[in-house]
Amino acid sequence: MKRELYIWTLVFLGILHSYLIGDVLPAIFAFTLFLYMYYSKVTFNPNVTVRINNNNLVSTEEGKEIEIPVLFMGRGIINAEFKGDYIISEKVRLRVEGQRNAKIKVKPIKKGIYDLRLKVKIEDFLGLQIQEKIFPGVRIEVVPSVDSIREAAKEEYRLRLKERYKKGIVGTESLDFHGLREYIPGDDIKKIDWKASARLKKLIIREFLKEKDSEVYIVLDQSREMRKGKIDYASALALYIATMLIRNGYYVGLIKYWEGGYKRIPPGRGEGHLNKIRMEIKYKRERGILSLRAEIGKVSTRALNFLRKSFRKKKGIWEALLEIKTPSYIVIISDLTSQTSRLYALLSMIRKKHRIIILSPNPVLFYQGDLNEETLRKLYKRMKEREKIIRKFNSLAPTIDLGPSDYGKEVLRVIE
Structure with a gap:
């Protein structure tokens, strides 16, 4: 021009x-x-057509650059680029006399499915006349990258962390009499309020809480799935919390559990007790790829009643938590992938008796296997399922989804 x-x-x-x-x-x-000029304008009639060599759905990862092959047919100087939402396209300039292949680089910046259009400007060979055309392009499917998943989870975590910890770990009230609630197997029968039980025709327990004298249990999941890449993180987090609470005068106990077994250290104070907890956190690392699946079924009232009767016979976290006689603060560190439905049912039973918070290492964020298109799709799907699990447990107790670098200064600062 x-x-x-x-x-x-x-x-x-x-x-x-x-x-x-x-x-x-x-x-x-x-x-x-x-x-x-008049002759060049009259004779300028570019008959340029394009053919995109991949008309199917193109899949790529968020933020990853791809090349889309295009065949140009006609005569003239061609300037071409792709147009669409949330993409950055390379601009190519080439001389076409007949047919010519080109590859245009496109970088998607947001996940989703988008239809791209090819914008082409055709010039005559002297650059005097210009014509612009829009051609149908290609559809691309953009899946989130692992980095974007981690950043999204971390951002959500930062927004919720302070509120969750304030609600979950230790309260601010200091009350002798806490309230009345229904009897749960494992409660001390000395605390049954017989008058209230007679009126309501069911066993009622009186609860007493004194904050500094109340007990805090750190429950550490050492199941097989936790030992696949997350146990170092979980153990360090447990020691952080135990150290902070003991040094602030709380009685802290430890429960570690695995498939079919558990070990319990009664609550105590002092550096000696802290060293005992430190020496007890032992584990055997497992090989293999992290499992990303966990499901929670609906638990009916009838099923809960059955579980109340049967839990006392189980060896594991169920028996360990039901043996806690006095109302306590319970900090559970688990990825929520092992026996998820039973754990949900157990917490449904004991949440009226204890104050609970769940710190859950996210298996997706701890994934260390090979990354390819199929794996990214699975990770994305598991991330969506994981969000449902967290929301489900959040209805029972504050539940925080954690990544590999989330237990540092932010956790300690909020707890303190």
Whole structure:
């Protein structure tokens, strides 16, 4: 367009110069340029077509650059780029005389499915005439990258962390009499309020709480899935919390559990007790890829009643938590992938008796296997399922989804 403007400027100046000096030669030169411009405009009829070599759905990862092959057919100088939502497209310029292949780089910046259009500007070989065309492009499916999943989870975690810890770990009230609630297997029968039980025709327990004298149990999941890449993190987090609470005067106990067994250290104070907890956190690391699946079924009232009767016979976290006689603070560190439905049912039973918080290492964020398109799809699907699990447990107790770097200064600062 600039060249065309320059030529029309020369035409005008030639006519003006011929008029001012009375010479016909500048006018002849200007008329020649005019005829040339008119001829180029009339004869410019670009018949450019394009064919995208991949008309199917193109899948890629968020933030990853891809190349889309395009075949140009016709004559002229072609400037082409893809247009669409949430993409950055390379601009290509090439000379076409017949057919020519090109690859245009496209970088998606947001997950989703998008339809791209190919914007093409065609110039004649002298750059005097320009025509613009829009061609149907290609559809791309953008799946989230592992980094974006981690950042999203971390951002959500930062927003919720302070509120969850304030609600979950230790309260601020200091009350002798806490309230009445229904009897749960494992409660001390000395605390049954017989008058209230007679009125309501069911066993009622009286609860007493004194904050500094109340007990805090750190429950550490050492099941097989936790030992696949998350146990180092979980053990360090448990020691952080135990150290902080003991040094602030709380009675802290430890329960570690695995498939079919558990070990319990009664609550205590002091550096000696802290060393005992530190020496007890032992584990055997497992090999293999992390499992990302966990499901929670609906638990009916009838099923809960059955579980109340049967839990006392189980070896594991169920028996360990039901043996806690006094109302306590319970901090559970688990990825929620092992026996998820039973754990949910157990917490449904004991949440009226204890104050509970769940710190859950996210298996997706701890994944260390090979990454390819199929794996990314699975990770994305598991992340969606994981969100449902967290929301489900959140209805029982504050539940925080954690990544590999989430237990540092933020956790300790909020707890303190």
